[in-house]
Amino acid sequence: MAARERTVTTMSDLANTVMLAAAAIVVVLAAIVLYRVVAGPTTHDRVVAVNVIGTSIVIVLALLSAGLDRPEYLDIAIVYALLNFVLSLVVGRFTYQSDGVKWR
Amino acid sequence: MTLVTALVVLFVALGVFFTFVAAVGMIRLPDVYSRSHAATKADTLGAGFAILAVAVYFGTLGEVIRGAFLLVFIYYTNPTAAHAITRAAYSRGIDVWTTEENRQEESR
Numbered sequence: 001m002a003a004r005e006r007t008v009t010t011m012s013d014l015a016n017t018v019m020l021a022a023a024a025i026v027v028v029l030a031a032i033v034l035y036r037v038v039a040g041p042t043t044h045d046r047v048v049a050v051n052v053i054g055t056s057i058v059i060v061l062a063l064l065s066a067g068l069d070r071p072e073y074l075d076i077a078i079v080y081a082l083l084n085f086v087l088s089l090v091v092g093r094f095t096y097q098s099d100g101v102k103w104r
Numbered sequence: 105m106t107l108v109t110a111l112v113v114l115f116v117a118l119g120v121f122f123t124f125v126a127a128v129g130m131i132r133l134p135d136v137y138s139r140s141h142a143a144t145k146a147d148t149l150g151a152g153f154a155i156l157a158v159a160v161y162f163g164t165l166g167e168v169i170r171g172a173f174l175l176v177f178i179y180y181t182n183p184t185a186a187h188a189i190t191r192a193a194y195s196r197g198i199d200v201w202t203t204e205e206n207r208q209e210e211s212r
Contacts, residue, residue: 029127044193066161085181092188
């Protein structure tokens with residue numbers, strides 16, 4: 001705890017403000033990518049877009065952990081990255097058609 | 105402004121820039137395969153820069169180790185997930201985007 005307070009006093013507020021502003025920008029970019037989830041013509045478009053949004057959320061959690069001086073948010077970011085990977089693999093496995101594939 | 109603050113601002117700016125490139129690619133590119141290209145490369149690099157900025161900001165051992173773990177994990181899993189999804193898309197017979205000239209040359 002003492003180490004964290006020392007970090008806060010020596011680090012300038014500029015870094016915290018930059019982290020929080022960047023987190024806000026990444027949230028806006030994730031909302032833009034949400035267009036592809038709604039309008040994507042195939043299921044796989046939507047899953048790729050959800051994967052991008054999940055990576056953006058991991059970025060936002062990491063930036064918030066630095067901007068708010070809460071290192072425990074990094075653990076939540078690690079867990080979120082794991083779940084994001086599992087989601088993509090499961091959808092990729094369940095929508096795979098082994099018959100009727102013509103590998104050129 | 106100390107050196108650490110300058111590095112943090114630089115890495116955060118690069119991370120936001122590459123995330124922006126990924127978002128533009130997701131909106132503007134024409135089919136699943138090229139969109140997953142944008143998702144895999146640009147978004148992974150943006151996440152790498154952002155997590156590097158967080159690790160430089162904290163500078164303590166535990167946070168640097170957790171950041172390195174997160175970084176290595178994202179660098180492995182993001183291309184793997186995109187490859188699984190595009191492989192499923194190709195097995196479903198979703199068309200690959202081509203120009204008109206290429207289409208005529210293939211049918212010839």
